[in-house]
Amino acid sequence: MSSTAAKPAGAGAGTKTLNSLGRRPPPSSVSSNPLPPEHLASLIDRCSSSLRHILQIHAVAVRSGHHLHPIVNLKLQRSYSSHGRPDLSLSIFRFTPDPNVFLWSSIIHSHAVHGLHHTALLLFSQMLSSPSAPLPNAFTFSSALKASPLNLGRALHAISLKRSFDSDTYVATALLDMYARGADVAAARKLFELMPTRSIVSFTAMVTCYAKTGDIDLARQLFEEMPDKDCVCWNTMIDGYTQQGRPDEALLLFRRMLRSGMMPDEVTVLSVLAVAAQLGSLEFGKWVHSYSANNRIPLTMRLRTALIDMYCKCGSLEDARMLFDEMPHRDVVAWNSLIAGHAMHGQSRQALSFFSEMLKAGIQPTDITFIGVLNACSHGGLVEEGKSFFSSMEKDHGIEPKVEHYGCFVDLLGRAGLVEEAYEVMSGIARPDPVLWSSLLAACSLHKRMELGEKIAELLITNGLANSGTFVLLSKMYAAERKWEEVARLRRKMKEIGVEKEPGxxxxxxxxxxxxxxxxxxxxxxxxxxxxxxxxxxxxxxxxxxxxxxxxxxxxxxxxxxxxxxxxxxxxxxxxxxxxxxxxxxxxxxxxxxxxxxxxxxxxxxxxxxxxxxxxxxxxxxxxxxxxxxxxxxxxx
Structure with missing residues (x-):
């Protein structure tokens, strides 16, 4: 693979910055006389908290000719990466003749930790294929594994076994994390059990694996066995309970986390805001908002959007709108939250007005946007508008309708009493989802269309797609007609196939x-x-x-x-x-x-x-x- 092939779009911008660094005056704290590389490396360590200072030191390094010194070069790479500028790290790397294994590993790691997985893997591939590049070491492999999907990760596992890197703690933990991300529980568990020493990172990776695959109780058991717990593992468990729809347990764990003295971070706050949203607990949601502000957790765009979503789902559109209006920049996720929130509250015209404002602001809608828009039409009985938006998805925005969009559209038609038209839409879908049929059955129950309702219910029951809602809706239709024998028959059928009515x-x-x-x-x-x-x-x-x-x-x-x-x-x-x-x-x-x-x-x-x-x-x-x-x-x- 050529060097040019691996060069990302941002490399050009980074090169321009690098070339201009030599023309900047040195920082006042640094003598105009050339400094030895050891002093420059020390300065980078001392000034690493400020990107401006790093740029100034880099300028001095260029003027003194020490910017290619291995230690200075490596420290500059890592500093730029820590400030979220892997493009600048890559610019330095591209201008380094014959980079050693540490520089290769550092640049791969920099892109992997910033989610630039494709570039990280391209660099790793280039390292393996270039005759002048050094052989990768254990740190190189652990960095590449952070960016690897499951299939490629298995291949890297084989290579690490061949080169005896699997016994390295970092490589073993990276392999465990890779299998956990890929939801290969068996492979992850086997690696975990073979580890001679287990770090907090390996424990957390295994807990994540169990939580991700739905075995939250096993994740909790392992969590309790951990000798030490950092913020990441607390977050993993809290988020696991939240994702599994068990907000009460997530809330109890969060309170225990606070009692333990562990300081929550942004990820914790995002998880517990989701807990507040699930519970509909406005008081708790406001407390979390206040807590994050009092503890100086940065109000990032992600956090602002999560707060908007929480306030919408807890019934306070006023707080949600206030936060939205205060946002310095609004991405499509923030707009989606506001549109969906107003749709959920029945403020359909307002939701559609926000959609128009979003388009005027030059924000491109996503498939999530149209779920909110179609829900707004459904809750407001806006049939013609809903038809128009459904048609415009693919025609005007290139978004192919998914099952969720068909669900909203069928729900819109069904609520408006157009059950036959909704049935025609369903018949035109190649593989209709059982949720769509259930939505249409609900419309039949609402509008007392017994014949079509029975037909849909029979289809669901015959194909093993019926749930408790199917039987309840059909029972309602029979009860409204005082067909008590049919109600009793359905109740017996539920017992036979082991379906239990969800308690209110x-x-x-x-x-x-x-x-x-x-x-x-x-x-x-x-x-x-x-x-x-x-x-x-x-x-x-x-x-x-x-x-x-x-x-x-x-x-x-x-x-x-x-x-x-x-x-x-x-x-x-x-x-x-x-x-x-x-x-x-x-x-x-x-x-x-x-x-x-x-x-x-x-x-x-x-x-x-x-x-x-x-x-x-x-x-x-x-x-x-x-x-x-x-x-x-x-x-x-």
């Missing part, structure tokens, strides 16, 4: 503590007061003309029993607890793991009017803002 659960945060309720819950310490408040609410609802929607009850019960069953839904229990636990006028925020039922939706509208409270409900699909007897969704959800 609603949470509410009061004084930084999250309280969870299930239907008919009696486990809360304040159950007596909660049920007393429920009884009071029921009386007020009846006085305001509320009529329970008993048709949503999926059991053949007497009317009075159905009314009692509806009165103790988890949403109603959480709202009652909020009423007795917060000051009058305080907004009540609850999170439901399933779609809020029609009866609870109607009741909550009246409760907001009777109590004068704003009630914000986040269910599986979206946010509902109840205020003075109305809901932000306009009864379209």
């Amino acid at each position: 659960c609603t949470s509410i945060e009061v004084d930084r503590k999250v309280h969870e309720f299930v239907v008919g819950d009696l486990s809360h310490p304040k159950s007596k007061e909660i049920y007393a408040m429920l009884e009071e609410i029921d009386g007020l609802l009846e006085a305001h003309g509320y009529v329970p929607q008993t048709e949503v009850v999926l059991h053949d019960l007497e009317e009075a029993e159905k009314r009692r069953a509806l009165a103790v839904h988890s949403e109603r229990l959480a709202i009652a607890f909020g009423l007795i636990s917060t000051r009058p006028g305080t907004t009540i925020r609850i999170v439901k793991n399933l779609r809020v039922c029609g009866d609870c939706h109607a009741a909550t509208k009246l409760i907001s009017k009777i109590t004068g409270r704003k009630i914000v409900v986040r269910d599986r699909n979206r946010f509902h803002h109840f205020e003075n007897g109305c809901c932000s969704c306009g009864d379209f959800w």
